[in-house]
Amino acid sequence: MKRTAVLGSAGTLLAGTLIATTLAATSASADGRADHGSKAQSNEQRVRDAQAAGAALAADRAAGKGVDWADCPAEWSLEKPIQCGYVKVPLDYAKPNGRQISIAVDRIDNTGGASARQGSLFYNPGGPGGSGMAFPRRVVTKNAIWADAAKAYDFVGFDPRGVGRSTPISCVDPKEFVKVPKADPVPLGEADKRAQRKLAAEYADGCQERSGWMLPHMTTPNTARDLDVLRAALGDRKLNYVGVSYGTYLGAVYGTLFPSHVRRMVLDSVVNPSREKIWYQANLDQDVAFERRFDDWKKWVAANDATFHIGDTAAKVTRQWDTLRATAAKNPIGGVVGPAELIGLFQSAPYYDSSWVPVASLWSDYLAGDTQALVDAVAPDLSDTVGNAAAENGNAVYTAVECTDAKWPTDWRVWDRDNTRLHRDHPFLTWANAWMNLPCATWGTKQQTPVQVGTGRGLPPVLIAQSERDAATPYGGAVELHKRFQGSRLITERDAGSHGITNLANPCVNDRVEAYLLSGDLDRRDVTCAPHATPKP
Secondary structure (H helix, E strand, C coil), X not given: CCCCCEECCCCXXXXXXXXXXXXCCCCECCCCCCEHHHHHHHHHHHHHHHHHHHHHHHHHHHHHHCCCCEXXXXXXXXXXXXXXXXXXXXXXXXXXXXXXXXEEEEEECXXXXXXXXXXXXXXXXXXXXXXXXXXXXXXXXXXXXXXXXXXXXXXXXECCCECCCCCECCCCCHHHXXXXXXXXCCCCCHHHXXXXXXXXXXXXHHHHHHHCCCXXXXXXXXXXXXXXXXXXXXXXXXXXXXXXXXXXXXXXXXXXXXXXXXXXXXXXXXXXXXXXXXXXXXXXXXXXXXXXXXXXXXXXXXXXXXXXXXXXXXXXXXXHHHHHHHHXXXXXXXCCECHHHHHXXXXXXXXXXXXXXXXXXXXXXXXXXXXXXXXXXXXXXXXXXXXXHHHHHHHHHXXXXXXXXXXXXXXXXXXXXXXXXXXXXXXXXXXXXXXXXXXXXXXCCCCCCCXXXXXXXXXXXXXXXXXXXXXXXXXXXXXXXXXXXXXXXXXXXXXXXXXCHHHCCCHHHHHHHHHHHHXXXXXXXXXXXXXXXXXXX
């Protein structure tokens, strides 16, 4: 995914899918007369059955109504010939005749004409909280990687429930949300931990106060149901879909709930769909993967010391990072850049190879005496009401979906134990990630049990793509989904770690994605590709 940077509740600028666990406990009564776990499971099944019936009804209605397409509003920055519209979906699929919310959707017609058209291609870039509305712009901007797919498919983007131009949610005033500098995410003692816990609890309360009516329904299964309604509204008998990062989990849940509705599905940079990973444990796994990829980048910086002059060994680069971080902790650079802001800026390098040169260049300029570029990269524009609202909204949706999707530990001692242990060897992201997710410990809405992702009747072969050293979605997630989706094929990009590899130039990956989307062709076996080109300064 290409995820908009967002500020965590405890003030850490974070971008991406930061991911958690479910411990679905069942219990029997002391006298043995009732199995409360079985009753709860039976009730959950009744709710799921009602939601399935509601989703089918909503899709039938949408198929009959369609979408009233029009030119996109100018402020959406989606140029002609892209068209925009809205589709109504139930807030609660168990009550399909109840309150409705709006899902914003846009499209651009296929470029190959009627004879080449294979339907709509839906796209989700990740999050949770990311907007997919920019996807049709790949046609307008003549993106070469997607040009042949654009001949066959209308490119369709959408804002998932709660996001942006759809019926949105909010947890805090956007101007307060973007203010910097924030507290150092790495605690120096118990007082720092108490302060961060207070911030997280206040953020959870703010979500309830500002958006409590939507929170019980801000789940991945409901977003998957929305996607099926969109499919029907656009007149597609079956879904063609590309999901990146969190978009892979949305795709995995959709494929489980609606296996016979899938035509083609590409899942790139995969969230581990195991119930034991969604979402607490997956975030802990991510801390380890980010440290490894951060080390990869530091080695690259050292190898290019003639350009950046930061250090000619990885150890020297690490010492420079420690010095920079300590400087910012003692006195925020330019009054703006503290440790939290540094992590938010620098984490884009382990996230995306495209950030390697820009982040190293900012660091190099700072060491050469230019602090303003670093400040400008972090400082918010408080007059940018639209941008600030989008940042706050993205974080609100991220938090709402992950906190409501699954059960999280409520005992602070569990969080403290796990993150203290991890931080010892993986200090780059661990505590920042913990504070971002800690609102889930005091979440005011009932937390659900994740979908048991697996192969249902009618699911066609799915194409999975993953780099080996991905920080945001570690490689094990792709392996796990590959096991669960029978007949799927896995493309592994060896010795690479950028996130969202279907958007990078690598013919070994690009050609296979294209062949699958255009003709359904898959290799007889899984494929390992050489890495895409390493960035050059």
